[in-house]
Amino acid sequence: MKQINFILDNERFCGGFTTRFGGVSSGAYEGLNLGDHVGDEPKKVAKNREILAKRLGVMARNLKFMRQIHSSRVEIIRNLDDEIAPCDGIITNLKGVALCVLVADCSPILIVDEVKGVIAAIHAGRAGVVGQICTNAVNKMKSEFSSRxxxxxxxxxxxxxxxxxxxxxxxxxxxSRYKNNGKFDINAALADEFARVGVQNVKFDEACTHCDDRYFSYRRDGATGRFAGFMMMR
Structure with missing residues (x-):
């Protein structure tokens, strides 16, 4: 079973989404749990993060995780040692820094501007989508890094x-227009949001975390781990 599904892997950038395979966690967190806030043993989470860092060819300190708070707040990392305020989106133009977003049903969103050399990672749950966090991230990439x-x-x-x-x-x-019989279509909302801000190159993974046991799912399992989306500029 694949440990990582790469969606971008070239000389300048790499990005993808981890699965739950290949880690050292056990029990409810069995596999590659990267979440340090879910009750797993800290040493095992640290080892799992080291496994991911080694796979990407960087030190574990170069993996940048957020303290996610289900907000629409987006922060910029300008230096490797920047302390990241609680947020749900991070942007950088630093090389060798892997931006990471943790999820177990919410949407892990990765953005890359290969022209300006800028990347972003976003945690978009229901609150983030309603708060239009993706719009905030795109606008900040435009204003701070001149992305188009x-x-x-x-x-x-x-x-x-x-x-x-x-x-x-x-x-x-x-x-609520994205609800149908009490079910919320988060991808439809995201597709419309990106269209409104003028982003046309948007790809959606077809896997449903609730249905696919390759991924951690909070709604399916309750106590569980977190997998990650990551983007890095080499």
């Missing part, structure tokens, strides 16, 4: 698909 929307490539990783994402009677305001 036509140069951006977006990869939306494995997430919980609409047929499995039951939110019942929860009112999402204008985003």
């Amino acid at each position: 929307t036509q140069d951006l490539k977006v990869f939306v990783g494995p997430n919980i698909k609409g047929g499995c994402y039951d939110i019942g009677e929860l009112d999402l305001g204008e985003f």
Whole structure:
């Protein structure tokens, strides 16, 4: 079984999504759990992160994880040792730094601008989508790094698909139009959001985390690990 599914792997950039295979965690977190906030043993999580770092050819300290808070906040990493404030999106133009987003049903979103040399990783759950975190990230890439929307490539990783994402009677305001019989279609909302900001090159992974046991799923299993989306400029 594949440990990592690469969606980009060339001389300048690499990005992809991990699976739950190949790690040292056990029990509910069995496999390559990269989440250090879910109850797994810290030493095992650290080892799993070392496994990922080695696979990418960097030190573990070069993996940059967020303290995700289900927000629309996006931060910029300008130096390797920057302390990242709690957020759900990170952007950098640093080489050798792998931006990581942890998920277990939410959408891991990776953005790359190969022209300007800028990358981003975004955690988009229901709150992030409603808060339009992807719009915030794109706008910040444009304002801070002069990215152009036509140069951006977006990869939306494995997430919980609409047929499995039951939110019942929860009112999402204008985003309730993406509900059907109580099920929220997060990918439809993301597709429309990227279209509104002018990003046309958007690819969606077909895997549903709730249905596919290659991935951790909170809604399926409750106590569980986290897999990661990552993007790095070499």
